[in-house]
Amino acid sequence: MLQEESDLSLIIAQIVQKLKGSNLYSQLERQAWASLQRPEIKLESLKEDIKEFFKISGWEKKLQNAVYSELSVFPLPSHPAAPPEHLKEPLVYMRKAQGSWEKRILKSLNSMCTELSIPLARKRPAGEQKELLNKWNEMGTDEPDLSLFRPVYAPKDFLEVLINLRNPNYENGDSLSFRTHLGLIQVPLKVKDIPELKECFVELGLNIGQLGIDDSTQVPPELFENEHVRIGQKVLAEQDSAAAQQYIRQGSPTALRAELWALILNISSQPEDVLYYEQLKTNVIQHDLLVDSLIYKDVKLTASNDDYYFVFEDYLYQVLLCFSRDTSVLSHFAFNSASPPKSYIRGKLGLEEYAVFYPPNGVIPFHGFSMYVAPLCFLYHEPSKLYQIFREMYVRFFFRLHSISSHPSGIVSLCLLFETLLQTYLPQLFYHLREIGAQPLRISFKWMVRAFSGYLATDQLLLLWDRILGYNSLEILAVLAAAVFAFRAVNLMEVTSLAAAEAVLADLSTLKVMPLLQIFLFATVT
């Protein structure tokens, strides 16, 4: 009993410490002071009366949402003897692999720097600052010469690193044995099988209404849709994060989605948040970073070429350039296996007082990074709100898609989950694809790394991301990837090369994700 209490008080202490630095804390303080004027607050029962006031005025709910948010994001407190690296990633060999991968990225960035003779960071002269400020809302019209820049890495480079991951304590041997995994991923992480996934994703079951299935034109709205919308409005009126997260497992009505996601992510645009965003914008104006060119190049190569997202090009710069300068993102590295790159002020190499992180947020964008932001532009049009939502999505979910870790939502686990599902439930297809040299992961990897952004139609993508938020897990990406293969299995059985397999799976824009997921999980004969 004692240990349970002490564990709980440790969690409480950690959350209190985190919230004490937040806007909410100062707001609650102000509200408490202001409430002293109210007639119902009596000195004899001060504490109880203020608590009651908080409950009635909705402030208690805001606090609950903040606590729920912290619990969703922050891992449980670890053993007192565990060093900070252990919280980032418990397995030593994965930490080492991540470290080597990072070193490669840094070398690549450094060589780009020296080859092109462009500094990592440069203070803009006044004239240039003014020009950029004027052009802030139409940075897309700029056509800088980006031909010399190349993305630091692409998903397929990252895949090669994951394929070569080995646990030194796991006897694999070079020759194939019953212990070798038949897929590309060779590390023995624990992944769920279909019975476990069914338990986990129970709200996606056949007898439960879903948006993405039961709101199609053939289904009368009285059967499910109307009631679901009504419940959604109620959830929003209550402003309860936990309820919203539960609700959205069945999908979000389009009209309510922006507010629901903000509620789940506990984002409420306060004046302080708008000010913070403006401060970031000022940082962009003042300093030019090498990563800015990488961002420009990425947007030009990916989002600008996409039929759905090219209209949002300017928004993407406004979000991503500010994101690079946001030091508050650094705090997520406590539970990210990755570490922010370090540098020193010129001439002060090795002096710790002159050590800085580069870029300021510690995240180096890769090819396709802007696609994490693009779908959000459909929901949020106010730049600071769009920015906050993206940042929260990144530090909760997206960072796991491009760092090496053993976390169940990490990309390594997702890859293994995908391969295991395919191998177990579509063994003939898996075997055939392997035989023709078309390892399935080589095709599905890019989908998962981008959380399917740019591959699915936008409305389908948003329905998928509803479930990511609802279940607070990225495992659904692996399940969908397997479901797509299952759907196109007949065609895939007939191909005889990797290129042909890629062609069968090149266009996912017509797919409806919810029926695919439901059939794969609940209606496939095993």
Place this chain on the structure above:
Amino acid sequence: MSRVLVPCHVKGTVALQVGDVRTSQGRPGVLVIDVTFPSVAPFELQEITFKNYYTAFLSIRVRQHTSAHTPAKWVTCLRDYCLMPDPHSEEGAQEYVSLFKHQSPSVTFPKWLSHPVPCEQPALLREGLPDPSRVSSEVQQMWALTEMIRASHTSTRIGRFDVDGCYDLNLLSYT
């Protein structure tokens, strides 16, 4: 309550297997680690902390002296305590674990918290109710810890990434 690290000597692992060590091909699944306490006066063991490395189940046996006249005997404190729920996967493989001496058995604990002793009643534990002063001092210790965390500076970020307005950088460091 003062808790002190007890100096101990951890010997190398010895494999338990049947037959000749040199000629057998299989890898033994059971290893034994001897831990001795060289020159210490008799003490009461409160907590054992270690970092796991791919051990699935743990048993602990203790040889204790009860009195001067009876010979020391081996007592099993822990039998087949599960460290890795699925030994073929990475769960729990490299976790930090603490095992406590505890009296009240309970339902579920997070991995690194105390484990209630299963069937065998270990002779280490005392009879009767826990010592109230010890309980209250343990609670006090936890509260001191929480107060310490609360008092330490908040996590607000000021937002500056430069040093005195300067962000003119060299190259990225590899360390």
